[in-house]
Amino acid sequence: MMESKPLRADARRNRVKVLQAAETVFAAKGTSAPTEEVAREAGVGVGTVFRHFPTKEALLEAVLHERLHRFVDEAEAVAAQNSADPGAAFFSFLTSWVEMSSAKTAYFEALSAAGVHVEFARHEIGVRLFEALGMLLGRAQRAGAVRSDLVVGELVPVIIGTAKAAEHVGADEALRDRIIMVLFDGLRPPASHH
Template sequence: MSPAAVDPAESKPLRADARRNRARVLEAAEDVFAAKGIGAPTEEVARVAGVGIGTVFRHFPTKEALLEAVLHVRLSRFADEAESAVAAESTDPGGAFFAFLTSWIEMSSAKTAYFEALAAAGVTLPVAKSEIGGRLLAALGVLLSRAQEAGAVRPDLVVGELIPVIIGVARAAEYAGPDATLRDRAVSILFDGLRPSAGDRG
């Protein structure tokens, strides 16, 4: 069941109107945090959602609970997109692989801010060992294998080695900040290390 269907404070499904309100709050929170940072006040989320602050706190008693819910929604959606990329079986496996890595890097940059805020509040989320993390790794493994078979990625690379690469590139992208040219250049340089060498291509 999706996170929008059940209130974490309740053991039974929400009424239709409450479910709609919760979904509106989550959507508004994602937009507000993306535009103004995760330090944006909950009151701003309520305003954008078109609900009272009491409605927000009924579903999410703390700011951390709201952040955690938004992060879960974003990661779930990204896992769905990853599985869609696998199901599509692109005619350009290398392009599909690097496009997925780029999306993951962008997601990781945003995710870091959520994790840091939650960690500061004493909340830990072992996403790497979660169901969502498992789905992402499985999708990454399929896309990697296809790209390697197509000769677009070095053959000795394994999925486990890609995770620190993704984290490293995400950090580099964060360091570049608003400088899109520098950010894209850093990603391009690091991606070059994943491509096959002349020897690998025979």
Template sequence: MTPEPATADGGRPLRADARRNRARLLAAAEAVFTAKGTSASTEEVAREAGVGIGTVFRHFPTKEALLEAVYVARLERFAEDTRLLSLGRQPGEALFAFFSRAVEQSAAKNALADALAEAGIDVRTASEGVGRKIQDQVGALLAAAQQAGAVRGDLDLPALLALLVGASHAAHYAGDDPDVRRRTLAVVLDGLRAQVS
């Protein structure tokens, strides 16, 4: 799956060098916001990317636009990772790997979502297309895992997503204690497994 090509404001595809600059800016922004939080400045992003601040604002006219682009790019990457999970894995293993990755990445995703919400940006609207794609992929992972007998049959997608949100909050609550995070996630994953009689 290839991501949609970035476009200029007029809808024209960006030139190759502009696409490279945009990709470099997104990678730098994600690194800066992950390391320093979403309050980090666009100047720090420009320095990390090795470009001038004017280049940042040519691609992203506001910091909020940059945060939104980072958020959507992160979800696009997660969607691709989710799609790839089912290749070469047993269905239950694929679902559990998805769930574990989603919990691990939730803190950074939630920090971006919170910053966007504080700026008045509707996160659901901004990520609507990729969010639907991820839900479809997760639904397919769940169905395959249930069909293989690896996951309990009474679990539906809304319940799985609710458990994912709960497990993400539990990981946040556990803070920097990796043992508590690991054990908490193990309990949740055990609850997803089909009961062997």
């Protein structure tokens, strides 16, 4: 069967082009943007898109998976750096997570509406993210930048809530940044609230 063979080099390049184009189109126009627009952006025929991703949901799931993989790679890179300022590294990473999460929510909602359930928390990618987050949190706590009673399992809902709040204010960047700062203040030790 042809499916069991690895993709030819040109097919691999086309798949990457389609994924990059889909991410660009969905970021600009939302996840309901037509597949034809993704094909146009990628410079390929719509048949090429459907050969790699037989349904719109398969394409959305692949884009989400790529984004999450890149994000986890970034989390692991930040965790591996052993920053001179663990608190700054922790909060900077959380800010990028909030920004990524608000975009990711649109993918999850589109997939959910289509009846596709994507469970990443139990997958290898979720495990890797929790490990990197645990390292960053532990360092920030030892540096006194984050309250000592916080655990990773509590941090995740805080991030999700912060991402929802950031998404809610839309394009008002000053308000979004202020909301993130206020919510992050709750993660700091009580003595450092100003």
